[in-house]
Amino acid sequence: MDRKHADDGAVSIGKQIEEWRTYLRRSRAITDKDAAELEDHLREQIASLGAQGLSGDEAFLVAVKRMGAIDDLTREFAREHSDRLWKQLVLSGDRQGGAESGAAQGSRKAWVALALAVAAAVAIKVPALFGINFGPDIARSRTFYGLNIAFFTLPFIAAYFAWERPLSRSSRLWLAAIFGLAAAAVNAFPFSSPEPSHTQVLTFIHLPIALWLAVGVAYVGGRWRGSERRMDFVRFTGELFIYYALIALGGVVLIGLTFTLFRSIGINVEAQVHGWVMPCGIAGATVIATWLVEAKQSVIENMAPVLTRIFAPLFALVLLTFLVTMVWTGRGIDVEREILIAFDLLLVVVFGLLLYTVSARDALAPPGLLDWIHLTLVGTALVVDVVALWAIGARISDFGFTPNRVAALGENVVLLVNLAGSAVLYARFLQRRAPFSRLLEWQTAYLYVLAGWAAVVAFLFPLLFGFR
Amino acid sequence: MHALPMSINKDLVAASSTPLVLAILAEGDSYGYAILKRVRELSGGELQWTDGMLYPVLHRLERSGLIESRWENAESGRRRKYYRITKAGREQLNDERRQWRTVDQALEKIWTAMAESASSSGSPTTLPQGA
Numbered sequence: 164m165d166r167k168h169a170d171d172g173a174v175s176i177g178k179q180i181e182e183w184r185t186y187l188r189r190s191r192a193i194t195d196k197d198a199a200e201l202e203d204h205l206r207e208q209i210a211s212l213g214a215q216g217l218s219g220d221e222a223f224l225v226a227v228k229r230m231g232a233i234d235d236l237t238r239e240f241a242r243e244h245s246d247r248l249w250k251q252l253v254l255s256g257d258r259q260g261g262a263e264s265g266a267a268q269g270s271r272k273a274w275v276a277l278a279l280a281v282a283a284a285v286a287i288k289v290p291a292l293f294g295i296n297f298g299p300d301i302a303r304s305r306t307f308y309g310l311n312i313a314f315f316t317l318p319f320i321a322a323y324f325a326w327e328r329p330l331s332r333s334s335r336l337w338l339a340a341i342f343g344l345a346a347a348a349v350n351a352f353p354f355s356s357p358e359p360s361h362t363q364v365l366t367f368i369h370l371p372i373a374l375w376l377a378v379g380v381a382y383v384g385g386r387w388r389g390s391e392r393r394m395d396f397v398r399f400t401g402e403l404f405i406y407y408a409l410i411a412l413g414g415v416v417l418i419g420l421t422f423t424l425f426r427s428i429g430i431n432v433e434a435q436v437h438g439w440v441m442p443c444g445i446a447g448a449t450v451i452a453t454w455l456v457e458a459k460q461s462v463i464e465n466m467a468p469v470l471t472r473i474f475a476p477l478f479a480l481v482l483l484t485f486l487v488t489m490v491w492t493g494r495g496i497d498v499e500r501e502i503l504i505a506f507d508l509l510l511v512v513v514f515g516l517l518l519y520t521v522s523a524r525d526a527l528a529p530p531g532l533l534d535w536i537h538l539t540l541v542g543t544a545l546v547v548d549v550v551a552l553w554a555i556g557a558r559i560s561d562f563g564f565t566p567n568r569v570a571a572l573g574e575n576v577v578l579l580v581n582l583a584g585s586a587v588l589y590a591r592f593l594q595r596r597a598p599f600s601r602l603l604e605w606q607t608a609y610l611y612v613l614a615g616w617a618a619v620v621a622f623l624f625p626l627l628f629g630f631r
Numbered sequence: 632m633h634a635l636p637m638s639i640n641k642d643l644v645a646a647s648s649t650p651l652v653l654a655i656l657a658e659g660d661s662y663g664y665a666i667l668k669r670v671r672e673l674s675g676g677e678l679q680w681t682d683g684m685l686y687p688v689l690h691r692l693e694r695s696g697l698i699e700s701r702w703e704n705a706e707s708g709r710r711r712k713y714y715r716i717t718k719a720g721r722e723q724l725n726d727e728r729r730q731w732r733t734v735d736q737a738l739e740k741i742w743t744a745m746a747e748s749a750s751s752s753g754s755p756t757t758l759p760q761g762a
Contacts, residue, residue, distance in 0.1 A: 196702075196712075197686065197690075199710060199712075200663060200686060200711075200712045201683060201686060203662075203663070203664070203705070203709050203710070203711050203712070204663045204664045204667075204682060204683075204686075206707075206709065207664045207707075208664065208682070210707075229681070229682045230681070230682045230683040231681035231682060231683040231684060235681070235683075235684075236683040236684070239683070239684055239687040240686075240687055240690075242687070243687040243690050243691050243694075
């Protein structure tokens, strides 16, 4: 009996030490080895206090107290090891295992990412064997790569996650089937003219959005249920976008310098750059950006929420000013043919701002000033869009229902519904009548609607409109 | 001067940490917990470090090449990080010893002078007495 009691105590102390260590490891300045060193100290202290007659729990508490507040400790470590904060950007792998296994795992991930990036770069050049060369000015290449660019990039990102995450066999097969069927379908579509038709361009734009959801399934390791997992995917998407944009900027500088350097010795490398460097870079960079986002995930604060924090108030201000000016001057919206697209873009931006605001907000924090700003942003965007829809609605039948207009109108409605729902939930949260997590659930559940609509436009519109 | 138990000024603790750690390691290789225990013994418990703060000090000394470390299996079966003083560390220790001795001698002289002048002038007011 006594023996069993003592064992229970030992187990719970072990657990407490484990927790303490986990807490310690949250700081980037403390490596696994440092934590091991400190833990050795803690255990010895506990043993010594135990020998003096303290019980396990008491000894643990005293030992932790003597060790010092973790915040002070991590600050001291950070001061001594400030370099670590940056080194870990790329190098740190999974921290669960020991230091060595974490590093080994990290480097294995890097190699797999590199291999997949090379595979993507090779894949995008395979059509060249069949006479389809990458280049924006060749009509055949434009239509081919427009349709297929998603298949040269997204499956490789999905493959990285399928390798990295514990994804079930059936999920892997499903993913492969989805990509395969989608590729077969859009390439079988009899888009006729050499120049891309309207429905074809719509497919170009919407296909990657629809397929992005399949990447999401791989990202969450098949466990798609639960809004937190889906929100993680949203966060990942934002970071990937930013990393990709940064890599692309670097790529532009690289290409510009390449041209200049070779021109200085009288050699024109345009064909090589357009035919090889650009397509391979575009495809390979997607996997590299994916790996970078994953590798640095826990290290620095995500950029997308920081950007939204800067821009949400600015957009709110612009929209408010716009509304006031419109009312003050009594000017109506000048209804041009493609005005809908401008308002779609506005809604996309507001939707993105709201999504990344929600993604970064602590769901348990009480309402604050920023929340009111966000609600203002959504509210004004809704009003502006409804005014625009009102103006357009009266004349849309005059213009005729082209595929572009139907798609634009559908997008507007889809986003309008989302923002209206968000506004209601946000307002209820501000009145403290609903928890913030409701808004989070609404936003993440809506990903299905977005992907579903994109799939409809990508796959059904060409059929509905006879591939015009 | 305070009626509190003596607590040594933070800056002084920080300044003395280098020579203390180096001197303890000059006695023989050791590890964090044992070093702290030795510090406590030497100061009769007056020199109180927050345990965790020793490690950034050790890492700083290691980075400056005054000590070096290795991982060994302790008798408890855990991995333990042992530190050893280097040649540069011994030189630094000698240097520190000279510096501290100079400071100590200077202070000692002034304490003695103060005590003498206090007793010769017989003024009762200048030196407040601690409890």
